[in-house]
Amino acid sequence: MPDSASPRRILPLISHPGGRSRATCRFRCGDACFHEAPNTSENTYFGDIFSGVLSRRNALRAGAVGAGVSAVGVSGAFTPALADSWWHGKKGHGRGRSPRLRFHSVDANTDDAVTVPKHYDHRVVVRWGDPVTPDAPDFDFENQTAEAQEKQFGYNCDYVAFTEMGNRRGLLWVNHEYTNETLMFPGYTDGNEADLEQIKIAMAAHGGSIVELRRIWNSGAWRLVTWGWRYFNRRITVNTPMELSGPAAGDALLRTEADPDGVEVRGMLNNCAGGMTPWGTILTCEENFHQYFVGGEGAPEDAKPALSRYGVPTSGDTRSGNRRFDRVDERFDLSKHPNEANRFGYVVEVDPFNPHSKPRKRTMLGRFKHEGANVRLAKDRRVVVYMGDDERFDYIYKFVSDKKMRWGSRRTNEGLLDSGTLYVAKLTGNSPAEEFDGSGALPADGEFDGSGVWIPLCSDKESFVDGFTVAEVLVHTRLAADAVGATKMDRPEDMEASPVTGKVYCALTNNTARSPEQADEANPRANNKFGHILEIVEEGNDAAATDFGWSVPIVCGNPDDPSTYFAGYDKDKVVAISCPDNLTFDGDGNLWISTDGQPGTLDSNDALHAVPVEGKHRGEIKTFATVPQGAECCGPFITEDQKTVFIAPQHPGDGGSLDNPQSTWPDGKYYPRPSVVSIWHTRGRDVGHA
Ligand code: FEO
Ligand code: CA
Ligand code: CA
Numbered sequence: 001m002p003d004s005a006s007p008r009r010i011l012p013l014i015s016h017p018g019g020r021s022r023a024t025c026r027f028r029c030g031d032a033c034f035h036e037a038p039n040t041s042e043n044t045y046f047g048d049i050f051s052g053v054l055s056r057r058n059a060l061r062a063g064a065v066g067a068g069v070s071a072v073g074v075s076g077a078f079t080p081a082l083a084d085s086w087w088h089g090k091k092g093h094g095r096g097r098s099p100r101l102r103f104h105s106v107d108a109n110t111d112d113a114v115t116v117p118k119h120y121d122h123r124v125v126v127r128w129g130d131p132v133t134p135d136a137p138d139f140d141f142e143n144q145t146a147e148a149q150e151k152q153f154g155y156n157c158d159y160v161a162f163t164e165m166g167n168r169r170g171l172l173w174v175n176h177e178y179t180n181e182t183l184m185f186p187g188y189t190d191g192n193e194a195d196l197e198q199i200k201i202a203m204a205a206h207g208g209s210i211v212e213l214r215r216i217w218n219s220g221a222w223r224l225v226t227w228g229w230r231y232f233n234r235r236i237t238v239n240t241p242m243e244l245s246g247p248a249a250g251d252a253l254l255r256t257e258a259d260p261d262g263v264e265v266r267g268m269l270n271n272c273a274g275g276m277t278p279w280g281t282i283l284t285c286e287e288n289f290h291q292y293f294v295g296g297e298g299a300p301e302d303a304k305p306a307l308s309r310y311g312v313p314t315s316g317d318t319r320s321g322n323r324r325f326d327r328v329d330e331r332f333d334l335s336k337h338p339n340e341a342n343r344f345g346y347v348v349e350v351d352p353f354n355p356h357s358k359p360r361k362r363t364m365l366g367r368f369k370h371e372g373a374n375v376r377l378a379k380d381r382r383v384v385v386y387m388g389d390d391e392r393f394d395y396i397y398k399f400v401s402d403k404k405m406r407w408g409s410r411r412t413n414e415g416l417l418d419s420g421t422l423y424v425a426k427l428t429g430n431s432p433a434e435e436f437d438g439s440g441a442l443p444a445d446g447e448f449d450g451s452g453v454w455i456p457l458c459s460d461k462e463s464f465v466d467g468f469t470v471a472e473v474l475v476h477t478r479l480a481a482d483a484v485g486a487t488k489m490d491r492p493e494d495m496e497a498s499p500v501t502g503k504v505y506c507a508l509t510n511n512t513a514r515s516p517e518q519a520d521e522a523n524p525r526a527n528n529k530f531g532h533i534l535e536i537v538e539e540g541n542d543a544a545a546t547d548f549g550w551s552v553p554i555v556c557g558n559p560d561d562p563s564t565y566f567a568g569y570d571k572d573k574v575v576a577i578s579c580p581d582n583l584t585f586d587g588d589g590n591l592w593i594s595t596d597g598q599p600g601t602l603d604s605n606d607a608l609h610a611v612p613v614e615g616k617h618r619g620e621i622k623t624f625a626t627v628p629q630g631a632e633c634c635g636p637f638i639t640e641d642q643k644t645v646f647i648a649p650q651h652p653g654d655g656g657s658l659d660n661p662q663s664t665w666p667d668g669k670y671y672p673r674p675s676v677v678s679i680w681h682t683r684g685r686d687v688g689h690a
Pocket of ligand 3: 272273371493581582596
């Protein structure tokens with residue numbers, strides 16, 4: 001094989017209806033979209049429930065504007081400005097009201113490279129195989145071992161979070177969502193044929209990494225620290241002991257032979273996006289955990305409906321999967337350990353500042369295919385976590401704590417996510433159902449919008465769903481949400497609150513299975529290949545509210561396509577966007593949207609876009625960066641000082657193979673390496689400026 005091969009300027013082999021490469025579908029989510037959507041509940045598509053809520057919706061919006069500029073009573077050690085921004089959204093300065101983004105948009109392209117705007121530069125910060133722990137050996141692609149991988153940076157990078165620690169030092173957290181064994185091991189075919197060391201390497205390449213970075217001079221560029229003690233550096237893998245915490249911990253559903261008390265589980269799986277808490281911990285979210293389990297056909301009959309609702313195969317040949325972790329560790333065989341799957345699918349809280357801390361799976365936040373988890377404080381400082389369940393026709397959730405956050409009180413804050421109430425969203429449109437035929441045409445009132453309610457599923461003490469205990473709600477959350485009539489959405493991905501306005505945004509990435517009859521005002525397009533963005537305004541702009549207003553400001557796609565919508569902005573002045581996935585905000589309240597699926601839907605590599613969501617430029621979407629061939633654009637994370645954007649080009653080269661590389665990024669060798677990149681303005685300006 002060539003040691004250095006030229007990047008092939010070819011488009012990936014696309015066979016997925018949502019626009020990903022065939023390999024991404026196979027390894028990332030176990031071909032979830034090639035199967036029937038697991039939500040077979042009879043929940044209505046709300047389009048047929050017309051309710052006149054216009055006046056109420058307008059009242060909510062007026063309330064939001066009023067609350068958005070009012071003083072906020074958050075006390076404590078934090079500076080008022082920062083505390084205020086947590087109340088409104090997450091971290092951020094809240095310095096403006098979405099000024100125009102002035103950078104020069106990057107053209108759509110299929111280059112095997114990271115491309116950034118004029119006057120910006122970028123640098124690869126850390127790659128798969130780079131040393132994490134001080135005793136990690138150098139990466140040796142041809143001679144990998146599981147022991148080395150346990151100490152080295154893991155594979156596909158998704159969620160990225162960063163905290164500056166002073167003295168030009170910073171701490172980076174990265175999720176390692178999944179592995180693509182065909183690009184990791186020459187000659188790999190599948191998990192049945194793989195040698196056991198390869199399976200162990202893949203297990204060690206999952207999870208997360210914490211690494212120390214050093215700022216390069218005074219720029220927005222960062223580099224990996226590869227010298228010295230590196231106290232915080234840590235790998236978390238499929239083997240790391242974790243605590244099951246919250247109301248479901250200890251329940252019979254979570255007990256196994258290895259853990260008869262149901263309180264400790266080893267590892268986390270398929271960690272996709274995540275969030276940071278105001279008290280400094282990381283929330284990392286288990287998504288497509290279903291694909292790691294075999295033997296579902298041999299699970300007890302009464303366990304099968306719940307397994308199926310989560311996409312775990314329960315009939316036929318369940319052992320022809322990609323990875324066969326069960327060949328190394330029997331607990332992944334459900335015919336022997338049927339409860340093991342119940343111990344995955346959670347939000348995991350990690351303290352990055354204590355390398356000896358035990359990660360906690362927070363059962364109170366429910367079990368589903370968690371995309372991300374982002375925190376906003378309620379007006380009374382209770383903690384609210386917004387979460388999407390990334391599956392076709394699945395739901396949007398939020399958790400509201402019953403205790404209040406106390407700035408600086410570790411004892412109080414470390415228990416906040418174990419008690420409170422878990423809700424699921426039900427949305428109602430304000431235009432007649434007959435105005436939605438799946439074409440994406442705007443209704444007569446000119447807007448996709450309406451009202452919604454957060455339906456309580458359970459508190460830590462009480463279930464609100466007939467026939468479900470608290471533990472059953474928290475372990476079989478999808479089934480509980482089915483029972484209360486939650487709204488079926490087009491794959492809810494990341495949710496983020498604006499640090500300026502407090503409005504909450506949800507990326508609905510795509511859903512090609514939605515039929516014209518199933519189109520509704522919140523999911524207005526049938527065969528939704530390109531996805532859309534949902535905007536939520538909580539009543540009184542209080543994150544703990546149980547009512548909200550909503551609208552769809554962006555319906556993605558090529559602006560030439562009449563089914564697209566960019567908040568009414570001139571379509572001649574916007575770029576194409578498809579399959580929105582991860583979201584973040586800059587300090588001015590502009591929404592940054594990364595994509596996963598543009599190659600198959602727009603003939604362009606995936607990208608990081610940015611768009612103002614307030615003011616006269618609302619909807620003016622631009623492209624800030626594009627990622628290499630076959631990659632999706634993960635991260636993104638904008639640093640507190642607004643000088644750096646971190647992105648994580650995940651699964652570069654996924655449409656190719658080691659014999660026929662589609663991507664040689666970043667090293668120019670025949671194997672691509674998923675990596676994290678920092679991007680900065682070469683003149684030291686805040687990101688977003690020209
Ligand atoms: Fe791992 Fe929903 O993306
Ligand atoms: Ca409407
Ligand atoms: Ca994602």
